[in-house]
Amino acid sequence: MILIDCPERIACDVCAVVCDREVILIRQAVTNRPEVVNEGNCRNCGLCVAHCPGQAIFLMSDTGPDGQCRITLPYELDEAAAWRQDLLAVDNRGNPLGPARLIRVLRSERFNNTCLLEVSVSGSIASQVRGIGRHG
Numbered sequence: 562m563i564l565i566d567c568p569e570r571i572a573c574d575v576c577a578v579v580c581d582r583e584v585i586l587i588r589q590a591v592t593n594r595p596e597v598v599n600e601g602n603c604r605n606c607g608l609c610v611a612h613c614p615g616q617a618i619f620l621m622s623d624t625g626p627d628g629q630c631r632i633t634l635p636y637e638l639d640e641a642a643a644w645r646q647d648l649l650a651v652d653n654r655g656n657p658l659g660p661a662r663l664i665r666v667l668r669s670e671r672f673n674n675t676c677l678l679e680v681s682v683s684g685s686i687a688s689q690v691r692g693i694g695r696h697g
Contacts, residue, residue, distance in 0.1 A: 563597045563609070564619040566653060566691065570594060576609040576618055585609055610635050611672035619691070624684030631664065632690050636678045650682045653691040659683055661693050 563584065565576070570592045577585045577595060582602040585595050610618045610633055620633035632650075650661040659682065667677040682690055 562621045562623075563600060563603060564621055564688065565595050565597060565617060566619070567594045567615060567617045568653075569615075571615075573614065575612050575614060579608040579612045605633070607633055607667060607669075607677045608671060610677055611669075611675040616692075621687055624687065628684050629681045630684040630687035631679055631681055632661075632687055633667075633677050633679050634690070634692060635675050636666075636693075637675050647696040648680065649694045649696055650680070650686060650690045651692045651694050652689050655692070655694070657694075658686040658689055661690070663693075 565585070572591045574587050574591050574595075577587050582599065582604065584597060584599050584603045586598045587593050587595050605620055607620065610620060613635065616635045618635075622631040624630045648661040648663055650658040652658055661680040661682045664679040664681055667679065678693065680690075680693060
Protein backbone atom coordinates (compact mmCIF):
# COMPACT_ATOMS: atom_id res chain seq x y z
CA MET A 562 0.00 0.00 0.00
CA ILE A 563 1.23 3.47 -0.83
CA LEU A 564 0.65 6.15 1.79
CA ILE A 565 0.83 9.76 0.63
CA ASP A 566 0.84 12.35 3.41
CA CYS A 567 1.36 15.50 1.37
CA PRO A 568 0.12 18.28 3.64
CA GLU A 569 0.48 21.24 1.29
CA ARG A 570 -0.73 22.14 -2.17
CA ILE A 571 2.54 23.06 -3.84
CA ALA A 572 3.78 22.81 -7.40
CA CYS A 573 5.33 19.36 -7.29
CA ASP A 574 4.83 16.30 -9.47
CA VAL A 575 8.02 14.34 -8.84
CA CYS A 576 6.23 11.23 -7.57
CA ALA A 577 4.04 11.00 -10.66
CA VAL A 578 6.99 11.61 -12.98
CA VAL A 579 9.32 8.96 -11.50
CA CYS A 580 6.59 6.29 -11.46
CA ASP A 581 6.67 4.58 -14.85
CA ARG A 582 3.69 2.40 -13.87
CA GLU A 583 1.21 5.31 -13.65
CA VAL A 584 0.32 4.43 -10.07
CA ILE A 585 0.40 8.03 -8.85
CA LEU A 586 -1.53 10.77 -10.60
CA ILE A 587 -1.86 14.49 -10.06
CA ARG A 588 -5.15 15.62 -11.55
CA GLN A 589 -5.45 18.92 -13.40
CA ALA A 590 -3.22 21.50 -11.66
CA VAL A 591 0.29 20.53 -10.56
CA THR A 592 -0.54 22.08 -7.17
CA ASN A 593 -3.15 19.40 -6.47
CA ARG A 594 -2.21 16.65 -4.07
CA PRO A 595 -1.11 13.35 -5.62
CA GLU A 596 -3.51 10.40 -5.68
CA VAL A 597 -2.87 6.68 -5.82
CA VAL A 598 -4.94 5.50 -8.77
CA ASN A 599 -3.55 2.15 -9.98
CA GLU A 600 -2.11 0.58 -6.85
CA GLY A 601 -2.29 -2.88 -8.40
CA ASN A 602 0.40 -1.76 -10.86
CA CYS A 603 2.81 -0.81 -8.06
CA ARG A 604 5.90 -3.01 -7.82
CA ASN A 605 7.15 -1.41 -4.57
CA CYS A 606 10.33 -0.14 -6.24
CA GLY A 607 10.52 2.82 -3.83
CA LEU A 608 11.29 5.49 -6.44
CA CYS A 609 8.36 7.65 -5.34
CA VAL A 610 9.45 7.35 -1.70
CA ALA A 611 13.07 8.26 -2.45
CA HIS A 612 12.36 11.16 -4.79
CA CYS A 613 9.61 12.96 -2.87
CA PRO A 614 11.25 16.23 -1.74
CA GLY A 615 8.80 16.51 1.15
CA GLN A 616 9.47 12.94 2.37
CA ALA A 617 5.72 12.45 2.29
CA ILE A 618 5.40 9.03 0.60
CA PHE A 619 5.68 5.67 2.36
CA LEU A 620 5.12 2.03 1.47
CA MET A 621 3.22 -0.16 3.91
CA SER A 622 2.77 -3.93 3.82
CA ASP A 623 -0.27 -5.80 5.07
CA THR A 624 -0.14 -6.70 8.75
CA GLY A 625 1.31 -10.18 9.14
CA PRO A 626 0.13 -12.99 11.40
CA ASP A 627 2.56 -11.73 14.06
CA GLY A 628 0.74 -8.39 14.17
CA GLN A 629 3.69 -6.58 12.59
CA CYS A 630 3.69 -4.43 9.49
CA ARG A 631 6.61 -3.33 7.30
CA ILE A 632 7.00 0.35 6.46
CA THR A 633 9.43 1.72 3.88
CA LEU A 634 10.39 5.32 4.53
CA PRO A 635 12.99 7.79 3.28
CA TYR A 636 16.06 8.61 5.31
CA GLU A 637 18.90 10.91 4.30
CA LEU A 638 21.50 10.35 7.03
CA ASP A 639 24.14 7.62 6.82
CA GLU A 640 24.16 6.52 10.45
CA ALA A 641 20.89 4.63 10.00
CA ALA A 642 22.79 1.55 8.78
CA ALA A 643 24.31 1.17 12.24
CA TRP A 644 20.93 1.33 13.97
CA ARG A 645 19.76 -2.11 14.87
CA GLN A 646 18.21 -1.66 18.29
CA ASP A 647 16.29 0.87 20.35
CA LEU A 648 14.41 2.40 17.44
CA LEU A 649 11.28 4.39 17.97
CA ALA A 650 8.56 4.98 15.37
CA VAL A 651 7.34 8.58 15.30
CA ASP A 652 4.43 10.40 13.68
CA ASN A 653 4.63 13.46 11.42
CA ARG A 654 5.13 15.74 14.44
CA GLY A 655 7.90 13.63 15.97
CA ASN A 656 5.66 12.17 18.67
CA PRO A 657 6.64 8.64 19.71
CA LEU A 658 4.29 5.88 18.57
CA GLY A 659 6.07 2.71 19.67
CA PRO A 660 9.07 0.49 19.02
CA ALA A 661 10.40 -0.14 15.52
CA ARG A 662 12.87 -2.73 14.27
CA LEU A 663 15.16 -1.99 11.34
CA ILE A 664 14.90 -4.76 8.76
CA ARG A 665 17.15 -3.36 6.06
CA VAL A 666 18.60 -0.26 4.47
CA LEU A 667 18.03 0.07 0.73
CA ARG A 668 20.43 2.09 -1.40
CA SER A 669 20.39 2.66 -5.13
CA GLU A 670 21.82 5.16 -7.57
CA ARG A 671 18.21 5.62 -8.68
CA PHE A 672 17.22 6.89 -5.21
CA ASN A 673 18.68 10.39 -5.63
CA ASN A 674 21.06 10.19 -2.62
CA THR A 675 18.28 9.07 -0.29
CA CYS A 676 18.33 5.68 1.36
CA LEU A 677 15.15 3.82 2.21
CA LEU A 678 14.65 2.18 5.56
CA GLU A 679 12.41 -0.82 5.89
CA VAL A 680 11.20 -1.12 9.45
CA SER A 681 8.82 -3.42 11.26
CA VAL A 682 6.21 -1.88 13.57
CA SER A 683 2.98 -2.92 15.24
CA GLY A 684 0.11 -3.01 12.76
CA SER A 685 -1.88 -0.82 15.13
CA ILE A 686 0.44 2.16 14.54
CA ALA A 687 1.68 1.46 11.01
CA SER A 688 -0.52 3.95 9.14
CA GLN A 689 0.70 6.79 11.42
CA VAL A 690 4.47 6.13 11.15
CA ARG A 691 6.34 8.92 9.33
CA GLY A 692 9.86 8.47 10.66
CA ILE A 693 12.14 6.84 13.18
CA GLY A 694 14.32 7.98 16.01
CA ARG A 695 16.29 6.38 18.80
CA HIS A 696 15.26 5.87 22.39
CA GLY A 697 16.87 8.30 24.78
